[in-house]
């Protein structure tokens with residue numbers, strides 16, 4: 001089975017009112033943990049690669065690892081570029097075998113975002129690749145770019161309709177209060193569901209995307225801190241809010257921070273208990289299992305995507 005686009009996955013997710021998890025990948029253990037979970041959960045999935053991950057691992061290594069995952073598991077997998085910032089990186093991923101790309105023009109003006117997105121859509125569609133864009137601006141840290149909460153802008157529903165019509169984009173990431181990284185809310189977590197409902201009403205049958213959707217489970221933060229970590233003030237999006245979002249056209253939920261926390265907690269715990277060990281396989285094996293357990297938990301309790309394939 002070759003890599004697939006997200007088109008069919010999103011259609012089913014929209015109809016079934018659940019979301020497909022898009023998990024960020026950087027290395028072999030993360031990929032294996034995610035796909036093993038998807039296989040046993042019979043869940044659709046998207047593997048996504050940021051510019052930083054591509055720089056760290058190299059495009060070719062990630063590509064071959066994902067191809068190996070498809071062959072090994074027989075799963076239909078969509079390989080997606082996360083937060084492509086310009087036409088060139090999107091083109092390079094389309095040409096390099098990805099089946100989906102995100103052009104993130106959210107830092108540009110509305111008109112410039114439309115122009116850039118349109119250009120990527122033209123190029124990608126011509127090669128059978130689907131495109132996600134972003135309208136509105138999320139707070140948080142992403143690829144070393146930090147957007148302060150005061151600079152975040154929520155997505156305007158009417159602009160979203162115009163944006164989708166004028167760009168021909170396949171899915172749209174919207175800003176309704178989620179943010180990247182582990183520090184999402186200072187006080188009570190709140191998402192703008194009225195805005196989401198409005199966008200979803202105005203864009204029927206159109207897949208919406210939530211970035212910055214890690215739940216930052218306290219037990220993983222506590223585990224990191226118990227074994228020498230210093231993560232203070234972390235707070236994620238409550239699980240029930242993400243489940244609710246799936247009912248309003250959110251078909252893709254992005255998860256990176258929770259995988260980082262699960263993996264790091266596991267490695268810290270292992271090394272604390274086995275200070276004499278220095279074989280990477282010994283601490284990466286439980287770390288890979290921790291990724292699998294986290295992804296299984298997401299598929300069952302946050303995405304509602306188990307038993308869909």
Ligand code: G3H
Pocket residue numbers: 024050051052053082083141142143144180181256257
């Ligand atoms: O939204 C960004 C993802 O969490 C990727 O993070 O750019 O540090 O790989 P990264």
Ligand code: 13P
Pocket residue numbers: 024082083179180181182210211212213214215254255256257258
């Ligand atoms: P988190 O930082 O909440 O995991 O979000 C990841 C993300 O949106 C990747 O694009």
Ligand code: ZN
Pocket residue numbers: 083142180211212254
């Ligand atoms: Zn993101």
